[in-house]
Amino acid sequence: MAGSWESQVKEEVGDVTILINNAGVVTGKSFLNTPDHLVEKSFLVNAISHFWTCKAFLPAMVKANHGHLVCISSIAGLVGINGLSDYSSSKFAAFGFAESLFLELTMIMKTKVKSTIVCPYFIKTGMFEGCTTKYPLLLPLLEQEYVAQKIFNAILEEQVYLIIPKFAYVALFLKQIISPKMMIALGEYLGVDTCMTSFTGRVKAEELQMETKRKEQ
Secondary structure (H helix, E strand, O other), rough: OOHHHHHHHHHHHHOOEEEEEEEEOOOOOHHEEEEEEEEHHHHHHHHHHHHHHHHHHHHHHHOOOEEEEEEEHHHHOOOOOOOHHHHHHHHHHHHHHHHHHHHHHHHOOOOOOOEEEEEEOOEEEOOOOOOOOOOOOOOOOOHHHHHHHHHHHHHHHHEEEEEEOOOOHHHHHHHHHHHHHHHHHHHHHHHHOOOOOOOHHHHHHHHHHHHHHHOOO
16 A cells, blocks of 8 residues: 555655654544544544555564654543544554554564554644643643653653553553443543533634634735
8 A cells, every 4th residue: 555655755765764653633523423434534544544654664674673663642542532433443443553563573573673652632733623621730731842752752762652641541540440430420520521522623723713814804
């Protein structure tokens, strides 16, 4: 599935030694209101693309016995979030692929190709425009520069798992040991049930800005 872009990259920069799979799209609609083509798009961009980029650039890393694969998954790739059925499931897929590949590379192939799997909460990129957080001290909407620095440090330290913010480690641990009813109560307490209520997304935000400019003119 790798096309001319692979040849172009190799021609311009040579073999890739660090691959960061960061592309992502979000629909932000309830499951029954999500069109089929957007479900497919979520999986193609958020998960399937990881297969093709790794297929394209991993062989050279394995041959050189050197390289680093970085998967940007999401907190939504570790726990389901209301209003993100397609996004969450595609990020689960990305996480599963990256973790499986990490185990394959280290346990079976015995290579020195490293893996880092990143699971951040909502980042202020515009993609999750309109999303809210009930307790910003516990689950803050993350600044791009902060997340980038954390990822950079994790790569340098060869950290396999990176979850941001740190409180998410506690919430994910509780998810494994409490009952479903308690998990729902915890989610409601943290505001997970309402965080997507005012979601607009990058496209809608841009449309609103254009409409505002037209009105001002």
